[in-house]
Amino acid sequence: EDQVTQSPEALRLQEGESSSLNCSYTVSGLRGLFWYRQDPGKGPEFLFTLYSAGEEKEKERLKATLTKKESFLHITAPKPEDSATYLCAVHLSGYALNFGKGTSLLVTP
Amino acid sequence: EPEVTQTPSHQVTQMGQEVILRCVPISNHLYFYWYRQILGQKVEFLVSFYNNEISEKSEIFDDQFSVERPDGSNFTLKIRSTKLEDSAMYFCATAGGDTQYFGPGTRLTVL
Numbered sequence: 001e002d003q004v005t006q007s008p009e010a011l012r013l014q015e016g017e018s019s020s021l022n023c024s025y026t027v028s029g030l031r032g033l034f035w036y037r038q039d040p041g042k043g044p045e046f047l048f049t050l051y052s053a054g055e056e057k058e059k060e061r062l063k064a065t066l067t068k069k070e071s072f073l074h075i076t077a078p079k080p081e082d083s084a085t086y087l088c089a090v091h092l093s094g095y096a097l098n099f100g101k102g103t104s105l106l107v108t109p
Numbered sequence: 110e111p112e113v114t115q116t117p118s119h120q121v122t123q124m125g126q127e128v129i130l131r132c133v134p135i136s137n138h139l140y141f142y143w144y145r146q147i148l149g150q151k152v153e154f155l156v157s158f159y160n161n162e163i164s165e166k167s168e169i170f171d172d173q174f175s176v177e178r179p180d181g182s183n184f185t186l187k188i189r190s191t192k193l194e195d196s197a198m199y200f201c202a203t204a205g206g207d208t209q210y211f212g213p214g215t216r217l218t219v220l
Binding site: 031032034036041042043044045046049087089092093094095096097098099100101102 | 113140142144150151152153154157164165167198200202204207208209210211212213214216
């Protein structure tokens with residue numbers, strides 16, 4: 001059973017067109033929800049950690065929010081350089097990360 | 110800014126051969142991890158390592174795999190007898206707390 005489900009699988013935006021990516025999780029006792037960015041052929045790059053419902057974090061054009069069942073990554077006025085795959089992950093039983101399949105974002109000029 | 114480094118960036122090997130993938134963690138980190146990502150699939154956990162021993166491992170991490178920290182700086186993943194299905198990107202990650210920082214990966218191709 002998947003503990004982390006991301007949607008949509010792929011998203012195409014025009015430059016400046018804001019949108020949100022979704023990450024639903026089913027773990028009990030969440031000990032952290034993590035967002036990463038992954039460029040093709042590269043390792044995941046850490047973006048945010050969220051711990052409790054209602055928490056929000058921002059970095060440049062990105063804002064991550066958390067509820068009891070899901071997290072959103074909001075992208076405001078995206079630029080082509082924001083094109084990447086965005087990964088969501090939660091802890092497994094210990095500290096290992098269980099990743100979703102990711103949302104592949106393409107921002108066109 | 111400190112980074113996790115991995116060598117080699119690409120390794121090509123014949124089926125049945127042994128490979129060793131190397132990682133240099135961020136210097137003050139104490140928790141070490143290996144993940145893999147088969148092309149087009151999600152990132153999967155293999156093993157975690159703390160205080161010179163394995164703390165968790167997944168069902169993927171069978172007897173063909175081993176990890177060690179041979180010299181106090183490098184962290185290695187050894188695959189004893191590679192199979193075609195071991196072809197993937199292998200990522201090392203290190204952490205000083207909750208957040209894991211990933212290296213650039215080693216692309217392993219098994220022929």
